[in-house]
Amino acid sequence: MRSLRGFVVFWCAALASAQQIGTNKPADAPETPTLSLNVQLVVEPVVVTDKQGNFIPGLTANDFVVTEDGTPQTVRICERQNLAEIAKPLPALTREDENITLYRQLSRTQIAPEAEGAEHYKDRRLLALYFDLSAMQPADQLRAFSAAQHFVRQQMTTADLVAILRYQGGSVDILQDFTADRNRLLSILETMIVGEGQGSAETVDDASSADTGAAFGQDDSEFNVFNTDRQLSALETAARILGHLSEKKSLIYFASGLRLNGIDNEAQLHATVDAAIKAGVSFWPIDARGLVAEAPLGDATQGSQGNSGIYTGAAAQATTSNFQYSQDTLFALAGDTGGKALFDTNELARGIVQAQQSIEDYYILGYYSTNTIQNGKFRRVRISLKQNLEAKLDYRQGYFANKVFSKFNAVDKERQLEDALMLEDPITDLTVAMEIDHFQLNRAEYFVPIVVKIPGRELALAKRGGAEHTLIDFVGEIKDLIGGTTVTNVRDNVNIKLSDATAAELVHRPIEYDTGFTLLPGKYSIKFLARDDETGRIGTYQTTFVIPNLNKEASQVPISSVVLSSQRVDQKNVLYDADKAKERAKEATVNPLVQDGRKLIPSVTRVFTTGREVYVYLQAYRQMPAGDTHPFVAFVSLYSGGRKEFETPPIAVAPNAGNRLGTTPLNFSFRAENLSAGEYQCQVTVIDPATLKASFWRAPIKLVAQ
Numbered sequence: 001m002r003s004l005r006g007f008v009v010f011w012c013a014a015l016a017s018a019q020q021i022g023t024n025k026p027a028d029a030p031e032t033p034t035l036s037l038n039v040q041l042v043v044e045p046v047v048v049t050d051k052q053g054n055f056i057p058g059l060t061a062n063d064f065v066v067t068e069d070g071t072p073q074t075v076r077i078c079e080r081q082n083l084a085e086i087a088k089p090l091p092a093l094t095r096e097d098e099n100i101t102l103y104r105q106l107s108r109t110q111i112a113p114e115a116e117g118a119e120h121y122k123d124r125r126l127l128a129l130y131f132d133l134s135a136m137q138p139a140d141q142l143r144a145f146s147a148a149q150h151f152v153r154q155q156m157t158t159a160d161l162v163a164i165l166r167y168q169g170g171s172v173d174i175l176q177d178f179t180a181d182r183n184r185l186l187s188i189l190e191t192m193i194v195g196e197g198q199g200s201a202e203t204v205d206d207a208s209s210a211d212t213g214a215a216f217g218q219d220d221s222e223f224n225v226f227n228t229d230r231q232l233s234a235l236e237t238a239a240r241i242l243g244h245l246s247e248k249k250s251l252i253y254f255a256s257g258l259r260l261n262g263i264d265n266e267a268q269l270h271a272t273v274d275a276a277i278k279a280g281v282s283f284w285p286i287d288a289r290g291l292v293a294e295a296p297l298g299d300a301t302q303g304s305q306g307n308s309g310i311y312t313g314a315a316a317q318a319t320t321s322n323f324q325y326s327q328d329t330l331f332a333l334a335g336d337t338g339g340k341a342l343f344d345t346n347e348l349a350r351g352i353v354q355a356q357q358s359i360e361d362y363y364i365l366g367y368y369s370t371n372t373i374q375n376g377k378f379r380r381v382r383i384s385l386k387q388n389l390e391a392k393l394d395y396r397q398g399y400f401a402n403k404v405f406s407k408f409n410a411v412d413k414e415r416q417l418e419d420a421l422m423l424e425d426p427i428t429d430l431t432v433a434m435e436i437d438h439f440q441l442n443r444a445e446y447f448v449p450i451v452v453k454i455p456g457r458e459l460a461l462a463k464r465g466g467a468e469h470t471l472i473d474f475v476g477e478i479k480d481l482i483g484g485t486t487v488t489n490v491r492d493n494v495n496i497k498l499s500d501a502t503a504a505e506l507v508h509r510p511i512e513y514d515t516g517f518t519l520l521p522g523k524y525s526i527k528f529l530a531r532d533d534e535t536g537r538i539g540t541y542q543t544t545f546v547i548p549n550l551n552k553e554a555s556q557v558p559i560s561s562v563v564l565s566s567q568r569v570d571q572k573n574v575l576y577d578a579d580k581a582k583e584r585a586k587e588a589t590v591n592p593l594v595q596d597g598r599k600l601i602p603s604v605t606r607v608f609t610t611g612r613e614v615y616v617y618l619q620a621y622r623q624m625p626a627g628d629t630h631p632f633v634a635f636v637s638l639y640s641g642g643r644k645e646f647e648t649p650p651i652a653v654a655p656n657a658g659n660r661l662g663t664t665p666l667n668f669s670f671r672a673e674n675l676s677a678g679e680y681q682c683q684v685t686v687i688d689p690a691t692l693k694a695s696f697w698r699a700p701i702k703l704v705a706q
Contacts, residue, residue: 077366087159147348243279257326285330376403405536430539437561456506476528622662630690
């Protein structure tokens with residue numbers, strides 16, 4: 001008996017990590033009032049030259065005239081970026097001069113801002129090397145890496161700060177923040193793996209396509225639409241990352257072409273260009289394929305076309321056209337953002353030098369826009385000099401204003417959720433509590449129900465059709481911590497129609513949402529977002545959890561998560577699930593919390609009323625030898641101050657003989673009417689007389705007076 005008590009502490013600690021319960025805000029966090037002031041600072045880099053093309057120094061804020069949509073603006077900031085005096089060539093760096101120290105890649109998603117009072121980026125030229133590995137062949141990647149290394153070794157100047165970004169089909173990673181440390185940059189470049197990120201290379205389906213002899217299937221061009229959108233969206237993300245800095249930025253974009261699919265990608269192309277213009281980023285694409293001498297019908301890397309196009313010339317024409325189309329998009333990205341594309345040359349480093357030489361002395365002007373309406377519309381900017389009217393000014397001609405949530409369309413709302421899901425810094429405007437449980441389905445798989453709770457008082461109601469409505473959007477993803485891949489995700493929205501009485505109760509009641517996944521044993525991370533669709537407020541819940549392998553449990557009785565609840569409701573009456581009959585029928589066959597058409601709703605906060613029913617549910621497992629009918633014995637106890645205050649009568653439940661796992665559902669229901677309000681420790685004890693093993697589970701609960 002003593003050894004059993006000693007075992008209790010160990011087993012309780014082990015089970016605590018298997019079941020995750022928490023909230024994105026402390027329960028006792030004070031509701032502090034917030035005073036917000038909306039001002040929009042517009043930053044404009046301006047190059048001012050005379051007739052001979054020489055930079056005009058010595059200008060101040062009083063020398064400039066700035067208008068926005070014809071309305072005069074007051075220039076509050078005027079700062080000169082002086083590059084000519086400090087931009088001196090660095091001595092060439094040979095292999096013998098390099099420091100062989102290998103620096104760790106950052107692999108983060110934000111550029112470090114300039115510290116207050118520091119001038120880290122002043123009088124500096126900012127160059128971001130962006131490698132799109134998702135659609136570059138290994139040979140092209142090798143050329144791109146070599147060109148970047150050559151620039152760092154031979155062509156950097158004392159004014160240059162270089163950052164390294166990478167996209168390989170999943171996310172935009174910052175491998176190195178802006179730095180002048182050439183050894184650090186070379187270390188990052190040399191550790192980048194050739195062939196990384198392959199799998200999204202574009203294929204076309206026309207007269208130039210090889211005849212593989214395979215059966216007819218889905219047209220590859222259907223999938224190219226999404227590949228191109230992802231590449232452009234990643235480029236947009238990179239521009240937004242750099243947009244936090246006020247200085248001029250050049251993004252050198254290494255790619256093996258980028259081909260639009262008719263008009264299907266135009267919306268994303270416009271969004272990418274708009275984001276770059278707003279962020280003050282110019283794109284300098286470099287075609288990493290270099291100078292290509294391609295055979296009219298393709299080289300030996302692909303099979304023969306096998307169609308009439310090889311005799312009519314259509315195949316050769318399609319091959320040439322596809323190559324030109326892939327360069328047209330790069331040309332458009334450069335032209336629309338103030339950069340220049342580099343094509344048909346093997347000297348790829350020349351493209352970086354062009355971007356480097358394009359940034360010379362300039363002024364940074366800043367003003368607070370008098371137009372406070374955030375409608376997302378384009379605002380045209382005009383800048384001139386008061387005195388020298390013959391001077392030439394090169395600047396951004398306008399920008400798209402920010403857009404408040406009330407002005408969002410469906411695409412804007414989806415983009416807001418996607419951006420929030422990628423942020424490392426979670427948004428906690430809404431309070432989100434979550435419980436993650438697990439139940440074994442078979443020898444390999446586990447059902448993982450997830451319950452999300454949001455306080456009703458934090459949601460906004462809207463009058464629609466004579467009734468109160470509240471709409472909540474949900475999005476989340478689960479990643480494998482070891483492999484780093486996304487295992488599964490969820491995207492759902494809940495439109496809750498409330499009566500007058502229910503709407504009044506919403507202030508005192510939470511909204512609960514539940515979903516479920518099937519996972520294998522392992523370590524996972526979950527990021528879940530809820531958004532109030534009336535106000536745009538977002539709540540993020542993020543944590544890691546473990547699905548244990550119960551097949552390897554030899555010293556104790558394998559048990560599932562323990563669910564505590566005060567609600568068992570008819571599934572057809574679940575508020576947010578009214579139109580999902582098929583999903584309910586499917587869920588009833590998998591979710592162990594659904595029994596006889598009634599669903600057990602886990603109590604995420606584990607606060608119970610003394611006069612109401614308390615439900616406890618869990619499963620025990622036993623590998624079933626033939627003829628084994630010994631039941632499990634279990635009971636629930638409540639402790640306070642180390643003393644037992646309540647205990648249910650023991651129940652004996654025989655394992656399911658038709659189940660190889662011997663799955664045994666253990667249901668408890670009791671009322672704590674004679675207990676005083678306060679905090680208790682709830683302990684569940686499961687004993688297997690057949691194997692002389694036991695398991696114990698313990699967690700804190702709180703009882704409140706009715």
